[in-house]
Amino acid sequence: MASMEENFPRGGTQKKPSEGKAPRQPIEQDNLFDTPYEEGSQKRKRIQEDKGKQKKFKAEKKEAIKANAKDFELLTVEALSEGMLLLGCVKESNDFELMVSLPNGLTGFVQVTHICDAYSKMLNEQVATEELLEDLNSLSDLYPPGMLVRCSVTSMGKTMDGHQSIKLSINPKDVNKALNTTALRSGMLLSGLVSSVEDHGYLIDIGVSGAKAFLPLQKSQSYIKSANKGAELKIGQYLNCLIEEVKNNGRIVRLSISQSEVAAAIATEEQNWTLSNLLPGLVVKAQVQKVTPYGIALSFLSSFTGIVDFMHLDPKKAGNYSQSQTIKACILSVHPTSKAVRLTLRQVFLQPGSVLGQLASSRIGMVVGESVVKSFHAKTGAIFELDDGTLAFARLKHLSDTKKSFKPGTFKTGSKHRCRIIDYSLMDELALLSLKRRIIAAPFLRYQDICPGHVVEGKVLALKPLGMQVKVTDHIRGLVPHLHLADVLLKKPEKKYSVGREVKCRVLISNPEEKKLILTLKKTLVTSKFPVLTSYKAAKPGLITHGFIVCAREFGCIVKFYNDVKGLVPKSELSSEPIPSPEKVFYKGQVVKVIVLKCEPEQEKLLLSFKLMSRPGPQSCLQSHITCLLFSVQMVDVKVLRKKDNGLKVSILSDNVSAHLPTMHLSDHVVNCKLLYHWLQEGDILHRVMCLSDKGGHITLCRKPALISAVQEEQVVRSFSEIQPGMQLAGYVRNIMSYGVFVEFPFGLAGLAPKAAMSDKFVTDTKDHFVVGQTVVANVTSMDEEKQRILLCLKLSEVGSEDPDTESFSLLSQCFEEMKEIRGIMSRRNHSKVAQNLCGLIPGQKLELVVQEVRGNGSAFFIGSRVAGLTVTATRYHVGGWEFLSCLVAGQKARVLVLHVDALKSAVHVSLREELLSLKAKRLMENSQHPAVVQHVAEEFAIASLVKTGQLTAIPVASHFNDTFRFDSEKLKVGQAVSVTLKTMLMGDHGVLLAVQGPAKKRALIRSRKESETVEEGVAAVRHSLCLGDVVKGTVKSVRPTYVTVAIDDKLTGSIHTSQILDDVPIGTFPTSRLKAGQKVTARVIGGRDMKTHRTVIFSHLLLSLPSVNSDLKGDGSTALSPEGDNPSERLRPYKAGQTVTCFVKKYNTIKTWLEVEITPEIRGRVLQLLLSLNPKVLKHPEKSFKNGQALSATVTGTDASETNLCLSLTGVHSLVEGTITLGTITKVTPHVGLTIALPFGKIGKASIFHLSDSFAEQPLENFSIGKLVRCCVLSNEDNKIEISLRQSRTNPKSKNKVEDPEITCVEDVREGQLVRGYVKSVKQLGVFCGLSSSVVGRVQFHKIVPFFIPKQFMYEQYMPEGKFLTAKVLRRKGDMGHAQCFEHWPAKPRVVSSILEGGTVLGPSKQDALASARLASITPLWCSIVPEVFQSDTASCSHPFPCPLQRKKQTKKEQEQEKQRVEKELSKLEAALMDPNRQPQTADDFDRLVLSNPSSSILWLQYMAFHLQATEIEKARVVAERALKTISFREEQEKLNVWVALLNLENMYGTEETLMKVFERAVQYNEPLKVFQHLADIYASSEKYQQADDLYNTMLKRFRQEKSVWLKYATFLLKRGQVEATHRLLERALKGLPDKEHVDVISKFAQLEFHFGDPEHAKAIFESTLSSYPKRTDVWSIYIDMMIKHGSQKEVRDIFERVIHLSLAAKRMKFFFKRYLDYEKKYGTSETIQAVKVAALEYVESKSSLAES
16 A cells, blocks of 8 residues: 555645654854855856756746647647547538538538438438428428537548538437447436437437437427427437436436526536547536636546637636636537547537527628737637627638738737638637638629629539539539520530630529529620619519520510529510511520510519510500500400409509400300309409400400410401301300300301201200300301301311310310419418318318218218318218218218319318228329229319329310210219320329320211212212121221220221120130230121111121121021111010029129129120129129129029119029028118118018027127128018028038027927027016027026025016026926916917026025125126026936926836846946047046146147036136146146137137236236237137227237237238228338348238238339349249239239349359249240240350350
8 A cells, every 4th residue: 555655646745754764954064164265166156057947947938838839729620530529500501411610610511311310211211202201301490500519520521622521420329429328327418319209208319329218298398389489399300418317227218408407407527427428518617727828728527638729718708717716618529539628618608508699691701991900829810809899710821812921920919901701600609701812802702692693704614414514713613504605505515615714604593592503604695784684573664685585485485584584575576577486486595685565573474575676655655555455456464343243344454444354254164264253352463364345445355265365376357258168266155045156256256056056966955055155166157248147067076176185185274274373363362261271172182071960862071170161071972882971970080082172162072982092103104094983073074083093183074165065874973984094194283183085085976968968878888788697807906895896898897795706605704805906807797786876777887796606697698687676675585584694794883883794785784782792892892803894604683674784693693582692781780689681682681689690699789780791591581571690500501610509490499408598588577588589588487597586576677688698508398397378478479498597607505695686786797697406406317417397107126127237338338438548528527537647738628628618617617727727837838828828718708808808917927928919919800809909919019019020910910901001001110110131021021911911013012112122132032923923914923034034143043033934934834935934044054154254
């Protein structure tokens, strides 16, 4: 210890002199002989020594000053190193990085991938899905300027310009990497980022491995309210977190972000900080060790030292620091290797969580004329005081232009200098200056300094495909687009511009936020002297300026200016001479000089003109404008003054003239006219309005685009003399009369379309076809010049377009564009909540609403906050039909899809159909054809959904303006299947894709016959000489599911019905698939019809048959094609009920819910829904099970009401006779009675509760609901009263399931001693009557219920109500009692069984003294107690188990001897049987012997339990299970688990939820918990307790999150129940919860489950996505191939094999895949495909060998 003290003396103590040594005394000597000289010499010697010491001290002092200056040098880029921790402040933020201000004027950058792991994961997910994630917030939202953050230096690099770049990370994993779980202490202040939002708080990423940090919700509320403006915390948000509690050795940490607590946090010694884990931002108490002019040295946390440079001294206390003074300081940086610590004393840093202030942006870039030097530091720079009194700092390199010109003497304190503020250091709270003359004189310093229109000079940096990069300043870059490299388009710009060349540009667009600068090098623009147009407000009428053309079309040119301002030059303003095709005269990028005619800044609309020379003066301009308005039909803008009954009174803005705009002239579409009139209000502006007429000063305006376009394109007539027959003119209906309609055209001309010329269809009432004001296109047929009359034709055959698809799509597009304009008008109605709600809804939008009401017609009404004031309805079809309607109740939440928003009626049409809500995103191609289903029909269009993807499309109802009338059979109906051709691929603002019906229907255009043309001439072209039976040859034109079209010659076509292709059609096949387009066929004529009228007068279309079919027809040419019978009933007469026919699927009618089929070309049939199948699952989605053209075997049941169609059955049922098995729909559930079921053929059946199942249940009607499809068997059909059974033994006789409760039809079906189960029917004075079946009732006498007397009958009624489930034992039957008169009280129930209830528990003598009521109350819900005497009778002899009421006769000696021998023989047999090892146990004793011999066999114990359960002795079964658990050895874990599972099953079936949970909790304690959880989940699922199973799986996911099997079992459970969407969400959760290494395996397993139970298409998508990410995972490829072989087509399998064999894999793996491919082709392919595989394998081997040789 002493040696320790010597080597390491403690501070503050002096070493004591050792004992025994006396202090040395000075020796007194006699100096008599000393001379004065010697004394003088010694003095000189001392003086010389003192001078030497003074020189040495001065040198040491200089060295110390230098050392101090070096110690307190400011941070530089060179001083930083990777891993260094710094405190920084967010300066700027954008989508990709943060700019962070660092101490001493440094700046660093944090990439978006260095925020935190959770944020990076969301970024990757967004990139992978290519969809914006709602939870992903931008960096600018999460990191406002001024926020303090802890950073770690990740790398040091250089930019392209050679400047140093500091890359930082704020990821807690990098900042807190030195911390571990053991180092965490309560009170520590750490930086953390939100990684997950939970129900009760937030998971915070603090970067400590093995530690989970949780921020409770209550600990974050104060921060959310004050600092976060009330918004919830977002993933990736930075927080200063204070550790409140540490549990489990640091594995669980509870945090707080309370601002008051965080601000008061101080790092202490108790928190165990070390130099290796010290963090910036910590506030510490420190002591001043040394004060120098360059800074202060501090000591803190007892043993650590650090420095404070002069920039971070507290300005208020500068010069007042003294040694040993205690102060508060904040750590700024920690060096990873030298462990040098820098601190700050500025007050703003001493309260963690503070936000730093910024310098006004206007100050940056300002030149200060006189800034005063406050202090100069030779190694770093100088501190200045600016004109406003603020301090600023200039680094040494910014004090002079060059190093040589730098003179330190000029920067004395108080000297004044001219400088420029170049930046602001948030961390130092100092402006940064530069004294360089080059920077002071620079015109631009930042992007903010450059405005559009500025002329700048720069140097060419690089030539890129997008354009040319120009360096404007050292820190500013600009881009010259390829279009702006010159006045003309340059093909080879590299020849004109070389790198480094100086160029003069003009700024087109400046975006300082994104640091983007777009420049132009067009000489005309750069040198232009005209005003620069940078905003719409600056565009005053008459302004002349330069611009450049960006678009030239038939309507005119669009000219663009600076700052993205653009305007339109109409076709009429392009030149004084008419220009028919502007796109041929003008080109993109052309610089033009324009004059502003008109501008609306609010609407950002600008009207321009190229005609500059002939601009008139102001007065003449106004006059000419009015003249042009009235006679030249110029477009004007109008302002609504007020509404009238038939239109709007408006004011023309250009000259303030009043005019009238009729309602029907607001649009070409009638619906949009009404909508615009409804939503327009006073003060609204309407654009592009045309003057239609001016009669007596009353100006009438028109806004119909069709008329405006006709006028602009000069497709109008201005006088009668210009009209010629055959002209097509656009007009509008002026009046409707009974004899025709009057059509008016622009400029006042009008004509009459007679009734006969109005439509191709027969016109009954003219008002049914058109409305007044409607836009039409008319064809001039004739004129009467004398009377000035014009006759018109409106028939589609005359005016229809050659391309109806294009015409209809144009109408649809225009309709939706106008609806978009209407939505814009509605959005401005801020005072109207209804208008705002309507604007917020678009088709395809999904909403969460509440059911308000369900009407009797099947429609449902909804309410919600987002639809307040709107009527939201779903029709019965969109609810899902009656089956789903019963599930909707008022107040229930429902997820709906918006189909159509009717802004006129404030109504919203929605759908609840699952196929629409589960949208499957798929990339669609333009002009691609898709099958679709009509979901809603509006006036102008219909909304349909694509069958494969569920996406909504809008298809036009009309193909032309004149296409307005349709018969009911031609109208689109909801649920109708259509084919659509997509015209747009993007939803746009409409929410739907735009499409047309396609392929376009060939309309039967009726050609008007000339008067000279006879009927014979008109039909001569279609005459032929074919007869029945003639054999013809032709070519297959097209193949459809039910027929094949054959071209016989140029004019004749025929069709082969699918029934006429094969003699014997295999059921389930598609006969038309045997023929291909272009194939030559030989066919026989079997009939014909006219395609237009379908009458058999003129045959232009033949009905054919292949020669093998109908071969009995002889083609002798003698039998002409005779007209077919028009009476359909005659054709159906040969078909009788019960006859089997082969039919072919046409389509499934979702509205009528029947399957439409074809038997022959002329005979059709229908299969009602209940007769489609005996499998209820098939009826849920019939369209998936029955494909168009598929051959089916059906049974004729009759004809429909119109006798035009056969009624068929696919189940073989044609009448409901006894024993018939069919499907039915439950229509009524009657408690304690049974079900009422709707059967086929409109019949109704009754099923009693005794015929619902082979095993009675306590709640027999629990699993039955109205609308459910059930399989049933007809028991009897008498007098139209049908009794049916749902027992499986009846509905599925082949099943071998045990019948626990056999049918009892009469008394003879029961025997004495038999156990029976039933339901209480009533309690009478004679006992309790228990129903055993619908016709047999048993009586239980009161004294046979419990072994004690109960005086009051009401107690039996209370505890045995009607419908109670009981088990009883038969004592005797009515016939054995000998006194039948006692049953005379029940004449209606002649078959009565007297029985006694038997229960699972026996009341012992100890319980006899309890009160009767208490005993009766203790009866369990399912079982009743039983009299002990009855059990005693069980122990009697085998031959007589019950005592006989009659007295026996006395036996003789011989009989006694025979009886004795018989008993001996029986005993011998019994002993022999007991000795037989193969004997099955029959009694409890047998089981006891077996379990004694093999006590660890769980099978024996389970059989023992089953034995008791068969006798309904539940309690005994429980006792056996407990015995088993105690007996089986603890080493036999699996055997014990089997018993636990059996006990769980027992409690699930016969116990309560409470008893089940108790057993489950015990099982979890004694077994592996996961296995017990999984077994209980299986038990719940098998017993159809789906809700409990779902809850249990969710519990398992929390407890066993890392177990892959749990996720897979839950997915299987969900898919088996059809919850596909829930499974998809589960996969996302699984990937978040499981380790990354398990992801591929889990995704693969999920995809396999999708193949087996879910959607194979989605499964394929999962596999494809996985293999795109992991293309070399051969195991996934192999599984994918296996699945596709089972579920996919051969083409798909071959495609996958082809992809695999072209992968770059190891040779061994490639050999495996080639072998699999070859085996597949040998099994399913042909010799050609087998040879192709061999060739591919050979090519692979040769390529490998050639590669090896090379």
